[in-house]
Amino acid sequence: MQPLTNRSKPVQTREMTFLEKLYLPAIWTGMVITLKHFFMRKATVRYPEVKREFSATFRGKHVLKRDDQGAERCTACGLCAVACPAEAITMVAAERKPGEEKLYKEEKYAAVYDINMLRCIFCGFCEEACPKEAIFLTPETIPSMYERSDFIYHKDRLVESMDKRIDISKRQEKKLAVNN
């Protein structure tokens, strides 16, 4: 086998000498390596002060997108609930009344849209199944909470707010959608 570097040692098969049986040289070689790392670049970050950001494609907390006019894109078709392997999504559909055009993009909308974050495995299949580009996963984690009921996210926490729009354009674009 070609060694990757010429610095690796072959494994010894002979009987150990007295010096080796003392283990002191073996401890010393290990110590030299660890001591060298005192003066090398640190591999860690100082966590509470410096935060390591997730990449833009990380699959975390869901968001229900609004369109450019601020109307909700979701039409409560239920494809995401069918695609979900963990059965985390439930929804109740309702019909749009006249005068609500600015709130909801199409005639049908989700009156209730719940995601149980304790069930969700963040596979991203809802995002792939959505025909209206309404649901996306964002690089945010779900914070810990005291009550189990707090983990059921309703629409108030899922729909993006108008003043704080979430940019999902950095996610990888899907050139090829699943089609017939």
Next chain:
Amino acid sequence: MQDEETIPQTTSTEEFILNVGPQHPSTHGVLRLKVTLDGETITHVEPVLGYIHRSIEKMCEKLSLRQFSYVTSKMDYLSSHMNNQACAMVVEQALQIEVPTRAQAIRILMCELTRIASHELWWGASGLDLGAVSPFFYAFREREMITDIFEETCGTRLTMNYMVPGGVMADIHPTFVAKVKEFIRLFKLRFHEYDELLTGNTILINRLKGVGVLTKEDAISWGCTGPVARASGVSCDIRKWYPYDGYEKLDFKEILDSEGDCMARYRVRMEEMKQSAHIIDQLIDNIPEGDFQAKTKNVLKAPKGDYYTRVETARGEFGIYMVSDGSQTPYRLKFRSPGFSNLSALPHIAVGAKMGDLMAIMAMFDLVIPDIDR
């Protein structure tokens, strides 16, 4: 003169039963070993499973052919790419989907990166089991780079769900190639540290040499696969014997050792890391252009019949046997996980060893408990 019955033939102490686990740092999970001791010598080992049984096989019967691979990345969480790949392959075999060459190349790259990451974690954790602390940090320094690459392309760091029937879920990230190249460069540069810290270390050699010898015949009869069997001289690399997803086009060696002791298992895994780096070297500049996913129907229905696929995970042969009745969901799934068969050899080879050697044997088996106890 005393009776012959009252004089013991050999000096032995009272039989002592010791429970290792279910919560024990060196079992790396919730595995319980019922160890019967005579003094400090092991006379009998009985692994007790069931502490992390989640009935994944039964769960998969309810999920559709697209969905069931999402559960399997929770089985062997250190080689989740390979688990997903096996699931995708069994569906592809049933529906006769042809995977584009670009998807195949991406799959191999991901699998080999996973293999390096898994072996790195094994290297660091086995160092911890044997009393060396700093290998863990150096292994995780490199492993962190791989998980960062996975995070950018696949979206998650551990349970990827990236391989889907017909290819992969998304195309590789624009920075993927550069980052993998940088990782391979640093990995080769830093590999000598691993050898200096542990491989050539007399303390480690003393702990591992001649401990837990598994002969070739036993490795075959206990159904061992992966590095455990290859260290005993059994040629069982699925990538060589039943090439899948374009492994036949690549140049790599199957690492074999003849001694069958813990040191041989250690050496096989260290060399496998180098081979994986070699495979990535060949592919990273030659990812073919094209689709990353074949066009598949929205609803997949496997024809009636039974199908078997196998992949080589970081621990050995992972096989899926699927029986389909022609509906959207599999009628029955059986996972052949490498950890379960490898563990079955443990009671056999641990008998006669000292209690301290049991930890060394366990470390070199590289067990992942959720894989054993699906």
